[in-house]
Amino acid sequence: MSAEDNLLKLVEAEEPDENDYRLQEQVGFILRKAHQRHVSIFAAHIADLTPPQFAALAKLRDVGETSQNQLGTLIAMDAATVKGVIDRLRARGLVDLSKHEVDKRRLLVNLTAEGRDAVERLIPLAREITQETLAPLSAKEIATFMKLLAKLA
Amino acid sequence: MSAEDNLLKLVEAEEPDENDYRLQEQVGFILRKAHQRHVSIFAAHIADLTPPQFAALAKLRDVGETSQNQLGTLIAMDAATVKGVIDRLRARGLVDLSKHEVDKRRLLVNLTAEGRDAVERLIPLAREITQETLAPLSAKEIATFMKLLAKLA
DNA sequence: TTGATATCATTTGCATACGAACGAATTTCG
DNA sequence: CGAAATTCGTTCGTATGCAAATGATATCAA
Numbered sequence: 131m132s133a134e135d136n137l138l139k140l141v142e143a144e145e146p147d148e149n150d151y152r153l154q155e156q157v158g159f160i161l162r163k164a165h166q167r168h169v170s171i172f173a174a175h176i177a178d179l180t181p182p183q184f185a186a187l188a189k190l191r192d193v194g195e196t197s198q199n200q201l202g203t204l205i206a207m208d209a210a211t212v213k214g215v216i217d218r219l220r221a222r223g224l225v226d227l228s229k230h231e232v233d234k235r236r237l238l239v240n241l242t243a244e245g246r247d248a249v250e251r252l253i254p255l256a257r258e259i260t261q262e263t264l265a266p267l268s269a270k271e272i273a274t275f276m277k278l279l280a281k282l283a
Numbered sequence: 284m285s286a287e288d289n290l291l292k293l294v295e296a297e298e299p300d301e302n303d304y305r306l307q308e309q310v311g312f313i314l315r316k317a318h319q320r321h322v323s324i325f326a327a328h329i330a331d332l333t334p335p336q337f338a339a340l341a342k343l344r345d346v347g348e349t350s351q352n353q354l355g356t357l358i359a360m361d362a363a364t365v366k367g368v369i370d371r372l373r374a375r376g377l378v379d380l381s382k383h384e385v386d387k388r389r390l391l392v393n394l395t396a397e398g399r400d401a402v403e404r405l406i407p408l409a410r411e412i413t414q415e416t417l418a419p420l421s422a423k424e425i426a427t428f429m430k431l432l433a434k435l436a
Numbered sequence: 437t438t439g440a441t442a443t444c445a446t447t448t449g450c451a452t453a454c455g456a457a458c459g460a461a462t463t464t465c466g
Numbered sequence: 467c468g469a470a471a472t473t474c475g476t477t478c479g480t481a482t483g484c485a486a487a488t489g490a491t492a493t494c495a496a
């Protein structure tokens with residue numbers, strides 16, 4: 131088949147040009163990069179905690195004692211992932227675990243005093259992280275972006 | 284200090300209310316969820332390859348033979364990560380490796396015939412993945428969102 | 437009541453992701 | 467030229483993230 135035939139077929143079928151797939155313009159690729167950038171900014175401000183670890187602490191501050199699975203649901207982590215995160219926070223004395231009195235399947239997670247202090251101390255830094263992540267955008271752009279991003283998540 | 288004093292201090296200094304940090308509204312948290320959703324959509328369309336693996340193949344299709352590190356730069360992966368990705372693609376016969384004739388430090392990566400076939404076959408699916416990821420947005424919103432997301436990445 | 441289902445948590449295996457340390461090769465510069 | 471700095475790749479350790487399998491407990495329904 132000649133190049134002209136190819137072009138013709140393309141036009142007739144209104145197919146996208148397969149030779150013109152640009153990785154750098156795909157949402158998934160840019161989303162991955164934006165996420166990487168945020169994690170990097172986070173690490174620069176809060177060196178001794180990861181974003182998921184901070185998310186767990188911040189959410190526990192909101193809702194108080196919850197089961198491990200429930201916490202996972204609240205911060206968008208599956209059971210296997212949340213277990214690892216909680217284990218590490220527990221090893222550092224930031225949360226503690228106890229068994230549910232009634233439902234013996236459940237593992238209750240709570241902030242320790244130290245954990246509570248840590249969240250309170252870190253929240254101002256978390257605000258800075260959010261600001262710095264959004265710094266390339268104007269106030270108006272931020273409002274628009276957050277609205278659209280929320281729709282995608 | 285009384286609660287009223289606290290409130291007064293807050294208003295005077297125009298400080299954010301520390302009791303009002305909402306994890307669910309932070310860019311980082313939503314960015315992480317949006318990325319998770321995209322990976323999930325990707326997996327539903329392309330089961331036997333991960334987004335980073337596909338990114339490596341798609342980029343190799345663009346630029347042809349490159350060094351492992353250079354490829355990593357192009358697809359936003361550090362040296363350690365790209366090595367793992369390429370190792371797995373190589374084990375499956377989708378890329379092959381060779382030594383740079385002149386610069387003996389460099390490891391050249393190339394698509395195999397099978398690898399090239401795979402990318403060409405998968406690109407239409409990748410377009411669908413992009414579409415489905417952006418499906419919650421209108422055409423106009425997509426244009427806006429992509430512009431702003433690119434600024435953040 | 438009991439048998440089927442569902443839920444909670446754990447474990448294993450695999451795949452990113454990155455910092456840090458390292459050796460080998462190359463480039464820069466005094 | 468030759469020492470210092472840089473680049474390329476590898477390895478190790480740690481931390482998500484998820485699928486799948488499993489065991490324990492709880493709930494539902496016949």
